[in-house]
Amino acid sequence: MWGVHGAKKYSKENVTNTLDPEDTQSMGTVVISLDAELAWGFVDFPVLPERRxxxxxxxxxxxxxxxxxxxxxxxxxxxxxxxxxxCDGRHPNHPLNAAWFDRERPSEHEELWCAPDLIDTVADATVDHEIACHSFSHVNFQSSRASKSVAAAELGRCHKLADRCGIELSSFVFPRNRVAHRDVLARSGFRCYRGRQPPCWHTDNRLTPLVRAVSGSPLGITPPIVHPRVDEHGLVEIPASLLLFCFEGWARQITETLWADPVVKMVQRGVDQVDGGDGIFHLWLHPNNLINDAGIKRMESVLSYIDQKRGPGLAVRTMETVAQRTVGSAPQQTW
Incomplete structure (x- = not known):
């Protein structure tokens, strides 16, 4: 049975968020957002990545x-x-070309294209998670196929399906983080979205994997601490800080041979920096990034550290809560 999102639950987040804003000016925030997409994340891939x-x-x-x-x-x-x-793969009233939905029709893995049972587990969890929107069919909003009418259709269908389950969608994560059609997003009733990670000095470096590997060392870099902003459409942009599976393969093997998991080290630096500050440390991932027990081990280490540090100087909040607090704050107040 579907849980109704937004019902008041006793959680550490709710306790923290009842504090007066003046008491939290020196409180940092950790946000964790997940792109929950199953096979839809690869709908435009020539071959589905079986391992993922x-x-x-x-x-x-x-x-x-x-x-x-x-x-x-x-x-x-x-x-x-x-x-x-x-679903039979037919969406006659959707402005996208019918070929976009060919991958799901027919499919011997329907549970990877339709999964209300998994959404149910999130809605009924004792922790007060937010269910947000990642579009209807994971179309890149910056692509030539994604006109404003396509964007509106994608968002409208999501609202309709969520409404049937008593879920109000207010936060949006753009497929592939390709931000576009924010005017349509605002008109569709959304309040906030995840923005791109601020550019780093090593973004386009040919040695980026190696640089990222070194960042896992004791001398490594710290991911950016971000601040929400209200854009020209009235939407709250909450930039990303760190993809929790930002590099794997040989770079990870090298760093783990010399040091601990580099991503865990970066998370620890980011959490330590935001603790007692006025910014946001925004982590993100896909559930399908976890392909083995090593992924679970990483997430256990990340969440355990965040839990240890949570207290008077550090809160863990959803995107929706961050947006509410941003819009509700006086102009002179900061995070």
Whole structure:
């Protein structure tokens, strides 16, 4: 049975958020957002990545258990098509070309294209997670196929499906983080979105994997602490700070041979920096990034550290809560 999102639950987040804003000016914030998409994240791939999808449903539940273990709320940005119980791949009233939906028709893995049961687990969790929107079919909003009418249709279908379940969508995560059609997003009733990570000095460096590897060392860099802003459409932009699976393969193997997990080290630096400050440390990932037990181990370490540091100087909030506090703050107040 569907839980109704937004119902008041006793959680550390709710206790923290009842404090007077003046008492939290020196309180940093950690936000964790997830791109919950299953196979839809690869709808435009020539071949589906079997390794990423083999345990996708299992890892969704594993992650949910970890958030439950540490009582940490997160923003689950769900692809709207996953709300459907089943689908024949036909969407005659959708302005996208019918070929866009060919991958799901027919499919022997329908549970990767339709997954209301997984959304149900998030809605019914004891932790007060936010269910957000990741478009209806994971179309890149910056692509030539994504006209304003396509964007409006994607958003409208998500609202309709979520409304049936008693869920109000207020936060949006753009597919592939390609931000576009913010005017349509605002008109569709959304309040905030995840913005791009601020550019780093090593962004386009040919040695980027190596630089990122070194960042896992004791001398490494700290991910950016970000600040929300209200854009010209009245939407709150909450930039990303760090993808929790930003590099794997040989770079990870090298750093883990010399030091601990580099991503965990970067998270620890970011959490330490935002603790007692006025900014936001915004982590994000896909549940299907977790392809083995090493991924679970990383997430356990990340969430455990955040839980240890949470206190008078550090809160864990959803995107929705950050947006509410940003819009409700006086102009002179900062995070």
């Amino acid at each position: 999808l083999a345990r996708a449903r299992e890892m969704w539940l594993e992650l949910l258990d970890l958030f439950e273990k540490y009582d940490l709320p997160a923003t689950w940005a769900v692809v709207g098509h996953l709300f459907l119980e089943d």
